[in-house]
Amino acid sequence: MDKKELEEGLVFTPRFDKNDLIPCITTCNSSGDVLMFAFMNKRALEKTVQSGEAHYWSRSRQCLWHKGATSGYTQKVVEMRTDCDQDCIWLKVEVAGAAVAACHTGRKTCFYRQIEVGSKDGNDIRMRFCDDSDRLFDPDEVYKRYTQIPKYL
Amino acid sequence: MDKKELEEGLVFTPRFDKNDLIPCITTCNSSGDVLMFAFMNKRALEKTVQSGEAHYWSRSRQCLWHKGATSGYTQKVVEMRTDCDQDCIWLKVEVAGAAVAACHTGRKTCFYRQIEVGSKDGNDIRMRFCDDSDRLFDPDEVYKRYTQIPKYL
Numbered sequence: 001m002d003k004k005e006l007e008e009g010l011v012f013t014p015r016f017d018k019n020d021l022i023p024c025i026t027t028c029n030s031s032g033d034v035l036m037f038a039f040m041n042k043r044a045l046e047k048t049v050q051s052g053e054a055h056y057w058s059r060s061r062q063c064l065w066h067k068g069a070t071s072g073y074t075q076k077v078v079e080m081r082t083d084c085d086q087d088c089i090w091l092k093v094e095v096a097g098a099a100v101a102a103c104h105t106g107r108k109t110c111f112y113r114q115i116e117v118g119s120k121d122g123n124d125i126r127m128r129f130c131d132d133s134d135r136l137f138d139p140d141e142v143y144k145r146y147t148q149i150p151k152y153l
Numbered sequence: 154m155d156k157k158e159l160e161e162g163l164v165f166t167p168r169f170d171k172n173d174l175i176p177c178i179t180t181c182n183s184s185g186d187v188l189m190f191a192f193m194n195k196r197a198l199e200k201t202v203q204s205g206e207a208h209y210w211s212r213s214r215q216c217l218w219h220k221g222a223t224s225g226y227t228q229k230v231v232e233m234r235t236d237c238d239q240d241c242i243w244l245k246v247e248v249a250g251a252a253v254a255a256c257h258t259g260r261k262t263c264f265y266r267q268i269e270v271g272s273k274d275g276n277d278i279r280m281r282f283c284d285d286s287d288r289l290f291d292p293d294e295v296y297k298r299y300t301q302i303p304k305y306l
Contacts, residue, residue: 007258012268012278025178025187032185034178034234037241049278052270080270081187081283083263084256088190090264103237105160110236111243115165117205117233125165125202130234 007084014045015087021057024089026102028109029078035102036110038065040089052077054091071142073101106135106142160237167198168240174210177242179255181262182231188255189263191218193242205230207244224290226254259288 001013016022021039028035038056040048044064047055054075058065068074075093082089095102103110112133116126154166169175174192181188191209193201197217200208207228211218221227228246235242248255256263265286269279 010266010280010282012280023176023190025190027180027185027187032180034180034187034243037176037178037236049268049270077270080268081264082266082268082280083190084258084260084265085263088263089268090187105237107237110238110241111234112237113163113235115202115233115235115242117202117230127163127165127235129163 006086012082013086014082014089015085016042017087021059022087022089024056024091026054026075026091026093028102029092029094033109034111035075035093035095035108045089048077048080048091054093068096071101071104071137072096075102101136104139106137106139107133108136159239165235166239167235167242168238169195170240174212175240175242177207177209177244179207179228179244179246181255182245182247186262187264188228188246188248188261198242201230201233201244207246221249224254224257225249228255254289257292259290259292260286261289 001015006013014022020041022045024038024040026035026038027033039059040055041057044055044057047064047066054067054077056065056067066074074096075091076096077091077093079092080089101108103112105112109132112130113127114130116128159166167175173194175198177191177193179188179191180186192212193208194210197208197210200217200219207220207230209218209220219227227249228244229249230244230246232245233242254261256265262285265283266280267283269281
């Protein structure tokens with residue numbers, strides 16, 4: 001693939017890694033918050049483009065993963081971008097449901113803990129919960145209806 | 154590692170992949186835009202935590218990469234988060250310099266092209282340039298002083 005075409009061209013030619021996956025960053029369209037980070041395979045990418053709802057590849061369960069199919073919190077794609085060398089996807093989404101939750105722990109984002117920056121050494125780094133780290137649903141309640149409890153949604 | 158401790162604990166225990174890397178999403182603290190996606194090794198993570206400036210591992214050049222060391226567009230970390238299973242980093246940064254550019258092509262973000270969602274089939278997917286895709290600097294001008302031209306910064 002020609003570098004100029006890859007960077008400046010308008011034909012989408014996603015570059016999958018050696019596992020045939022491409023990383024995907026998913027942000028909330030209204031707040032701009034990063035909700036989650038996951039991977040797509042070719043099929044998940046196609047399903048996302050075609051349906052307008054986020055699909056990923058679950059590495060833990062080794063299957064196509066229609067986000068929200070279990071919890072009801074599907075993600076409607078508002079905008080989809082790729083980066084300069086087309087090896088990463090950025091989805092801006094709206095999440096269905098009364099409460100907006102993307103994390104399997106019941107929180108709105110998977111990124112609910114801050115890492116303390118400015119530590120003297122790189123070991124024993126502490127974190128704190130962010131202000132917006134409250135659970136919006138009880139994962140035990142939401143997932144208990146299903147025989148297969150997701151490992152890391 | 155205990156799952157509860159990993160998800161709810163406050164000791165930062167980053168989970169590196171089989172290449173000893175952890176993915177990092179970098180967003181603009183003021184706009185919320187995703188600026189870039191890169192990887193960190195243990196050293197890059199330590200340097201970021203200690204210095205408060207973003208450091209990555211360059212996979213193309215196989216070296217520690219102090220972002221902005223060449224272009225001058227260093228990234229000051231405003232906030233650093235990890236996700237539920239601690240296998241991804243989210244940095245909110247402020248970029249130094251008059252123009253705010255994170256992409257080696259001279260644009261403010263690496264994600265300057267939109268993918269058309271709702272295509273009938275998954276092949277021949279077209280893209281368009283985003284409204285904010287103008288170059289803020291000329292990469293040939295900025296990088297020409299250096300013998301080593303970065304492949305994918």
